[in-house]
Amino acid sequence: xxxxxxDRRAKIEAAAPKGRGGANKIVVATIVAVLxxxxxxxxxxxxxxxxxxxxxxxxxxxPKNVSAMGAGLVVNxxxxxxxxxxxxxxxxxxxxxxxxxxxxGKQVNDMAKANEVKLVVHVLSFxxxxxxxxxxxxxxxxxxxxxxxxxxxxxxxxxxxxxxxxEGTGYTDAQLKSFAQTAGITGAGxxxxxxxxxxxEHNQYVExxxxxxxxxxxxxxxxxxxxxxxxxxxxxxxQSFADQVKAATQ
Amino acid sequence: xxxLADRKGPGSGSLLRRPRTLxxxxxxxxxxxxxxxxxxxxxxxTKPEVSARAVQAYQLLPFDLATYVxxxxxxxxxxxxxxxxxxLFTRASAALAGVLLVAFIIGIASxxxxxxxxxxxxxxxxxxxxxxxxxxxxxxxxDVGLVLCAAWLVIRPRTAYSLERTLFA
Numbered sequence: 001x002x003x004x005x006x007d008r009r010a011k012i013e014a015a016a017p018k019g020r021g022g023a024n025k026i027v028v029a030t031i032v033a034v035l036x037x038x039x040x041x042x043x044x045x046x047x048x049x050x051x052x053x054x055x056x057x058x059x060x061x062x063p064k065n066v067s068a069m070g071a072g073l074v075v076n077x078x079x080x081x082x083x084x085x086x087x088x089x090x091x092x093x094x095x096x097x098x099x100x101x102x103x104x105g106k107q108v109n110d111m112a113k114a115n116e117v118k119l120v121v122h123v124l125s126f127x128x129x130x131x132x133x134x135x136x137x138x139x140x141x142x143x144x145x146x147x148x149x150x151x152x153x154x155x156x157x158x159x160x161x162x163x164x165x166x167e168g169t170g171y172t173d174a175q176l177k178s179f180a181q182t183a184g185i186t187g188a189g190x191x192x193x194x195x196x197x198x199x200x201e202h203n204q205y206v207e208x209x210x211x212x213x214x215x216x217x218x219x220x221x222x223x224x225x226x227x228x229x230x231x232x233x234x235x236x237x238x239q240s241f242a243d244q245v246k247a248a249t250q
Numbered sequence: 251x252x253x254l255a256d257r258k259g260p261g262s263g264s265l266l267r268r269p270r271t272l273x274x275x276x277x278x279x280x281x282x283x284x285x286x287x288x289x290x291x292x293x294x295x296t297k298p299e300v301s302a303r304a305v306q307a308y309q310l311l312p313f314d315l316a317t318y319v320x321x322x323x324x325x326x327x328x329x330x331x332x333x334x335x336x337x338l339f340t341r342a343s344a345a346l347a348g349v350l351l352v353a354f355i356i357g358i359a360s361x362x363x364x365x366x367x368x369x370x371x372x373x374x375x376x377x378x379x380x381x382x383x384x385x386x387x388x389x390x391x392x393d394v395g396l397v398l399c400a401a402w403l404v405i406r407p408r409t410a411y412s413l414e415r416t417l418f419a
Contacts, residue, residue, distance in 0.1 A: 022419045029339060036329045040322045047298035047321040129299040130375065219307040219368065220378025234380065 055211070058203025063144035065152070069205060070212030072120035073144070075153055079118035084248035086117040089213055089223040092139035092159050093127040095167050097222045100233065101160040107238055109153055117226075117245055121156065124221055125210050135170030140206045142176040145196035146183055154183035173197075269408075276409030277337075279399035283347055284334025286396060291327030293374045298324070304376025307368045308357050326350070337412025340403055348400030355393045362386040 065074045072087060086108070090097040112119035123143060125136035139159055146155035158179045164170065180193050196202070213219075224231035226248050231241070265271055294301045302320030305311065311319060330350075333343040358370050367381040370389045403409070 023417045025418050028417065032333070032339065036326075039329065040325045043295075043298065043325045044318055044321040047302070048318070051299065051317075126299075126303060126377075129297055129303075132297075214303060214306050215313050217307075217309055218378070219303060219376075223378070234382065 055207045056204065057207075058141070058200030060204040061201050062205055063147040063152075063202050064150070065147060066144075066205065069208040072122040072209070073147055073152060075119040075121060076112045076115055079112075079115045082250040083115060083117055084227045084245060085120060086111070086245070087120045087122065087223075087225040087228075089122040089124055089218050089221055090160075091124040091127045091136050091221045092143070092163070093131060093133075093136045093167065093170065094221045095163070098160045098163040100222045101157070104236070104238065104241060105157060105160065107241065109157070111245065112153070116249070121152070122209050122213055122218070123206065124213055124218075125206055126214075127221075131168040131170070133168065133170045137203070137206060138173070139171050139176060140209075141200050141203055142180065142193075142197050144202040144205065145193045146180055146185060148196060149185055149189050149193065151180070151183045151185055155179055155185075158182045270410070272406060273408060273410040276340075276403060276406055277411055279402045280334050280337055280340060280344075280409050280412070283344065283396050283399040283403070284331045284336075286331075287327045287347055288331025288335060290373050291324045291329075291331055294324035294371075295328055297374065300374060300376065301371070304369070304371025304374075307366075307371065307377045308361055309364075309366070310357060310360060334403075337409055338414050338417070340409060340412060340414060341407035344400045344403035344407065348397055348404065351393050351397045351400060355390055355397070358386055358389050358393070362390075 062069070063073060065077055066072075067074070088108070090100075108117075108119065111117045123140040125140050128134050128136045143152060143155045143159065146152055159171070159176075162175065162179065176197070177190075177194065180190060185193050222233065224233065226244055231244065294304075298321045301324050302317045305316040305320035305323070306313060308316070310316070327350075330343050330347045333339055334347065354370070354372070361368055361370075362384075367379055367384050369376050369379045369383075370385075371377070372389065408415075
């Protein structure tokens with residue numbers, strides 16, 4: 001009897017699919033691979049669409065003293081050709097940029113005003129993605145609306161002077177407007193600024209500067225370049241900075 | 251008899267060579283490799299643009315390709331991390347993770363050799379940092395350790411408490 005029962009069990013087992021009821025490895029592998037590829041492709045497409053939406057939002061007009069999409073704003077276009085070009089990359093939410101502005105901002109502005117350097121400012125907005133807000137982008141838009149009224153440097157200075165202590169707090173629209181007033185934009189000028197800001201007239205330009213800087217390998221702020229050569233910020237003093245500018249002047 | 255024969259299996263007498271011990275070592279390698287992959291992926295997966303910038307900062311791939319790699323990499327890391335932690339298709343997942351890690355080591359070493367000062371962007375952030383803040387050696391050593399885990403799992407994918415053992419019994 002018992003032998004018969006064993007035989008029957010053996011027959012049933014032999015008839016059952018191999019792996020004694022375990023899942024089919026090839027089927028599971030196929031499902032996992034298809035799901036993984038679908039997840040990656042979907043993720044890439046969603047991110048790409050989001051980026052494209054960012055790049056095409058707002059207006060496409062260039063601010064005053066900007067020659068092309070992706071190019072920096074020339075603070076003093078009247079600079080003679082023998083003075084060195086000082087390129088400056090900053091993000092309005094970057095604490096190290098605010099420190100730099102605190103220590104060297106006045107010196108840089110004075111150099112530009114005296115036409116000792118040709119100052120080109122590249123306003124970046126990548127910190128928005130790190131911090132999960134949109135304050136760098138809005139502040140950049142606000143600054144270029146101020147640039148249209150020849151108040152870029154003043155706006156730039158005011159914004160850094162009022163940077164929130166906690167990185168990531170960002171700027172409110174009301175704050176950005178008050179910075180415009182502090183920068184000397186009043187009356188009808190303030191209405192023009194507000195219209196420009198609300199419409200994000202220069203937003204595509206702001207995005208183009210961000211893209212261009214990444215292509216140029218500028219991935220951190222603040223970055224300073226004197227005639228294209230990076231200026232080391234570590235150990236920089238007002239004196240050594242002035243010496244470097246003098247050495248680069250022809 | 252058969253019970254006795256089992257006990258006298260290969261390496262009996264040496265605790266370190268018992269299959270059970272080796273399964274536990276495999277488990278540790280699997281959880282270490284999978285855990286790091288999973289954490290690295292999760293930290294980046296919600297910020298694809300930050301990840302894209304981190305890949306661009308290496309200046310190795312063409313700009314647009316670097317962007318797409320940056321978008322896709324965190325998702326791949328999450329997938330491999332989940333498979334490894336669960337112990338499903340351990341050998342294939344470990345092999346893929348190993349290839350990724352070797353690519354990361356090459357990237358970091360190349361950034362170091364070219365004098366770039368960037369964060370590896372392994373767990374988010376990335377991009378240019380102060381030259382004094384770079385940690386290339388640490389980053390490479392960590393990845394070498396993980397490659398060793400991957401190598402173990404490719405050579406001996408059998409591990410304790412793996413989903414594949416339960417699922418494909």
